Amino acid sequence: MIGSCETCLFYEYDELTQQYYCDADFDEDEYARQQISGKTAQCPYYRDGDEYKTVRKQM
Secondary structure (H helix, E strand, C coil): CCCCHHHECCEEEECCCCEEEECCCCCHHHHHHHHHHCCHHHCCCCCECCCCHHHHHHC
């Protein structure tokens, strides 16, 4: 699976801290493995957040 946090559906912005964060439902072990490996392209929770992807295919 190829992905990037910036295009992921779970990449959210927190206005209080003014930072982006991952809102996927990781447990502690999964989160630690993801942080240690640094492989966001291999993230099992990645979902394309592009709402218009389907519309572009129809054109």
